[in-house]
Amino acid sequence: MNLEQIKLNWQKQLSSSSEAVKPQAEIDLAIQNNMANNMNIITNKMLAIDKKAKERTLYGIIGFSIIICALSALNYLMFLLSQSMFTIAGTTTWIVWFVVSIFRLVKFKHKTHDNSLCIKSALESKLNKVNKEIKYYQTLVYWVLAPMSVGMILILIGSQALIITFISFFIFWVLGMYCANKYNLRYIDKSLKPIKQEITESLASLT
Amino acid sequence: VQQLTLAYQDMLANNLNRLKSIARSYSKNEDREDLFQEILYQLWRGYQSFENKSQLDTWVYRVALNTAISYVRKEKTQPQIVSGNNLTWVEPHHDGEFQDSIDLLEKFLSQLNKIDRAIMMLYLDDMKQKQISEITGQSTNVISVRINRMKQKFQQLHVE
Numbered sequence: 001m002n003l004e005q006i007k008l009n010w011q012k013q014l015s016s017s018s019e020a021v022k023p024q025a026e027i028d029l030a031i032q033n034n035m036a037n038n039m040n041i042i043t044n045k046m047l048a049i050d051k052k053a054k055e056r057t058l059y060g061i062i063g064f065s066i067i068i069c070a071l072s073a074l075n076y077l078m079f080l081l082s083q084s085m086f087t088i089a090g091t092t093t094w095i096v097w098f099v100v101s102i103f104r105l106v107k108f109k110h111k112t113h114d115n116s117l118c119i120k121s122a123l124e125s126k127l128n129k130v131n132k133e134i135k136y137y138q139t140l141v142y143w144v145l146a147p148m149s150v151g152m153i154l155i156l157i158g159s160q161a162l163i164i165t166f167i168s169f170f171i172f173w174v175l176g177m178y179c180a181n182k183y184n185l186r187y188i189d190k191s192l193k194p195i196k197q198e199i200t201e202s203l204a205s206l207t
Numbered sequence: 208v209q210q211l212t213l214a215y216q217d218m219l220a221n222n223l224n225r226l227k228s229i230a231r232s233y234s235k236n237e238d239r240e241d242l243f244q245e246i247l248y249q250l251w252r253g254y255q256s257f258e259n260k261s262q263l264d265t266w267v268y269r270v271a272l273n274t275a276i277s278y279v280r281k282e283k284t285q286p287q288i289v290s291g292n293n294l295t296w297v298e299p300h301h302d303g304e305f306q307d308s309i310d311l312l313e314k315f316l317s318q319l320n321k322i323d324r325a326i327m328m329l330y331l332d333d334m335k336q337k338q339i340s341e342i343t344g345q346s347t348n349v350i351s352v353r354i355n356r357m358k359q360k361f362q363q364l365h366v367e
Binding site for chain 1: 224225228249252253257261266269270272273274276277278279305308309311312320321322323325330331332333341342343344345358361362
């Protein structure tokens with residue numbers, strides 16, 4: 001067999017009506033059945049993905065809101081107890097950073113990837129996106145939770161909280177940051193790094 | 208939406224075997240259906256904003272190959288949508304020498320890296336070098352050199 005003959009066979013296989021191999025009616029029926037199935041599956045898949053994404057967003061919003069509301073209420077209580085410079089500075093830090101975090105989270109979530117670019121550009125763009133995602137998850141704890149914790153510490157100092165309250169809060173906060181960071185790093189190792197490796201290898205073989 | 212769905216179905220009907228070939232070449236048995244569905248989903252997503260700036264065939268190849276090349280098997284945490292009936296995947300089978308030649312090519316493709324595999328598949332589908340260049344983002348000279356190297360490799364390995 002020479003390559004040109006094999007190439008022709010390949011093209012016959014690719015054409016949707018491989019009449020040389022099967023009767024046309026059978027092919028048409030198979031395609032029709034397959035098409036109907038495919039459309040059902042795609043529609044179901046899209047609905048399922050949309051539903052899952054909405055659920056995740058909803059749970060995220062609810063969880064985040066509960067934590068923020070509880071902490072904000074605590075801050076407000078502290079602020080009422082003592083309206084010192086520290087509590088004012090702490091509350092301001094807390095509010096500003098809360099708004100900045102929401103803005104950055106929303107901005108990050110809106111970035112999508114274009115699959116219709118040429119392979120080289122798509123790989124470069126995907127690698128760029130994955131690198132940004134890795135950086136984002138690696139530093140999320142530091143730029144969201146750390147500044148907020150500074151705000152809370154200032155509030156606690158200003159409200160002259162009991163040392164036991166201060167220590168309890170500190171332990172609770174550090175533990176929370178540690179768990180969140182570990183979860184993010186695990187996600188990077190399990191999901192993002194394999195993708196990065198695939199893309200890097202493909203890009204290397206392009207050059 | 209109905210018009211879009213019909214146009215999408217039409218596009219799919221014309222490219223179904225191409226897409227299956229890509230999914231077959233870029234995944235292992237247990238992942239084929241996953242990758243195939245991912246390609247269909249990406250095409251559906253992209254088709255809604257397809258603006259005829261490039262040829263449809265070129266666009267389909269771009270989306271499908273981009274999806275396949277960076278495909279990494281996901282953990283099975285996603286909802287099970289296909290209920291184990293293997294609904295989408297019907298393995299094409301032909302008889303005798305015809306099937307042997309396809310098997311031979313698929314074996315050869317599996318030995319290539321992902322980019323060369325894409326170029327070879329486009330070449331086998333009789334795409335012009337200019338089109339291959341548009342799809343991959345490499346110059347026609349580079350494409351030409353790579354195709355010649357692969358042809359030589361194929362001759363050395365498989366042609367008596």
